[in-house]
Amino acid sequence: MGSEEHQKPKILLLGTIEHAHDAWSRITSIADIIQPTSTDRTSFLSECASGAFSSCLLAYRTFDSTTLTGPLDQDLISALPSSIKYICHVGAGYDAISIPACTARGIRVSNTPGAVDEATADCALFLLLGAMRNFNAGMTALRRNEWRGGTEDQVKEEEEEEKKTTKKTIKMPPLGRDPRGKTLGILGMGGIGKCLARKVAGAFGMKVQYLNRRRDWEGEKELREQGSPRVEVEWVETMEELLGTSDVLSLNLPLNAETRHIISTKEFAMMKPGIVIINTARGAVMDEAALVEALESGQVQSVGLDVYENEPEIHPGLLANPNVMLVPHMGTWTVETETKMEEWAISNVQMAIEEGKLRSIVPEQRNMQ
Numbered sequence: 019m020g021s022e023e024h025q026k027p028k029i030l031l032l033g034t035i036e037h038a039h040d041a042w043s044r045i046t047s048i049a050d051i052i053q054p055t056s057t058d059r060t061s062f063l064s065e066c067a068s069g070a071f072s073s074c075l076l077a078y079r080t081f082d083s084t085t086l087t088g089p090l091d092q093d094l095i096s097a098l099p100s101s102i103k104y105i106c107h108v109g110a111g112y113d114a115i116s117i118p119a120c121t122a123r124g125i126r127v128s129n130t131p132g133a134v135d136e137a138t139a140d141c142a143l144f145l146l147l148g149a150m151r152n153f154n155a156g157m158t159a160l161r162r163n164e165w166r167g168g169t170e171d172q173v174k175e176e177e178e179e180e181k182k183t184t185k186k187t188i189k190m191p192p193l194g195r196d197p198r199g200k201t202l203g204i205l206g207m208g209g210i211g212k213c214l215a216r217k218v219a220g221a222f223g224m225k226v227q228y229l230n231r232r233r234d235w236e237g238e239k240e241l242r243e244q245g246s247p248r249v250e251v252e253w254v255e256t257m258e259e260l261l262g263t264s265d266v267l268s269l270n271l272p273l274n275a276e277t278r279h280i281i282s283t284k285e286f287a288m289m290k291p292g293i294v295i296i297n298t299a300r301g302a303v304m305d306e307a308a309l310v311e312a313l314e315s316g317q318v319q320s321v322g323l324d325v326y327e328n329e330p331e332i333h334p335g336l337l338a339n340p341n342v343m344l345v346p347h348m349g350t351w352t353v354e355t356e357t358k359m360e361e362w363a364i365s366n367v368q369m370a371i372e373e374g375k376l377r378s379i380v381p382e383q384r385n386m387q
């Protein structure tokens with residue numbers, strides 16, 4: 019036997035292993051790890067051209083490694099050595115990777131779908147309640163040393179004044195709305211959407227309806243049979259119906275060429291006036307400039323956002339609006355979930371090395387498995 023046959027496969031590590039060290043140690047025992055020395059896209063492309071990664075079988079990448087490589091678009095995929103056969107992404111959303119470019123080069127891509135569901139749905143729940151109850155306006159007033167929009171003394175003074183007259187002078191955030199009995203419309207009924215449906219029905223007593231590319235009969239049955247209390251979800255056939263009859267809209271669909279700006283001026287006009295919108299998917303599924311206008315006109319009452327069109331930049335119209343609750347992309351930001359995501363991605367690496375296939379290949383490539 020030649021010595022080549024005993025060589026371990028090489029793995030290109032884009033990003034770092036933060037949590038799943040035990041799982042990663044299984045990989046380091048069966049593969050050699052190559053890490054780039056470059057610090058930006060230009061030098062990364064030069065490093066690719068220098069042959070530094072030649073003979074790597076697979077690339078493991080984190081969401082944050084985009085700051086090094088930029089998006090894994092056509093140019094970057096073409097720069098990778100032809101030995102790369104798999105890209106194992108840590109995260110559910112893989113919009114930073116051009117799947118057509120990978121498919122054309124025979125590169126199979128995996129993501130970590132189920133691992134993110136609970137934490138992302140919890141984040142949506144937080145944003146939903148915060149946006150419905152106008153908590154952001156009250157919380158930011160407090161940080162300005164104001165009590166619900168005025169100093170405590172001012173408020174007391176104004177209360178005294180109010181007793182003498184019938185004049186209402188106390189500055190308060192507008193009254194919020196209770197979620198109970200309201201209708202949540204979910205756009206995109208995947209794992210996160212279903213998890214959210216279960217949570218809002220159980221915790222808040224909300225009604226749930228959804229729009230998806232296809233009606234998910236199996237998912238509806240699961241929700242009915244496993245939900246506690248029973249979760250009855252209604253399927254709606256059109257965007258008009260979803261937007262026109264939902265009190266709250268949650269965006270839970272992946273970002274791709276078809277879903278970019280799926281919510282824009284025309285869709286805002288179809289919405290029930292005063293709707294509340296939650297986005298934990300990707301910023302660019304909604305047209306941010308159009309959202310700012312819809313908030314200013316009052317067509318949209320309030321929003322809760324975890325994701326933005328040009329992260330880490332946020333539209334100034336969103337930052338300035340007290341009816342906007344903002345979280346800096348922290349949907350999966352928990353020890354348990356980040357660990358689970360890394361472990362899931364590592365299980366894809368292990369399967370690729372040992373069995374030549376992926377545990378969770380992206381849906382567009384199912385026929386390549």
Ligand SMILES: O=C(O)C(=O)CO
Pocket residue numbers: 081108109110111112134347349350
């Ligand atoms: O899993 C994802 O796609 C995320 O955005 C987590 O940060």
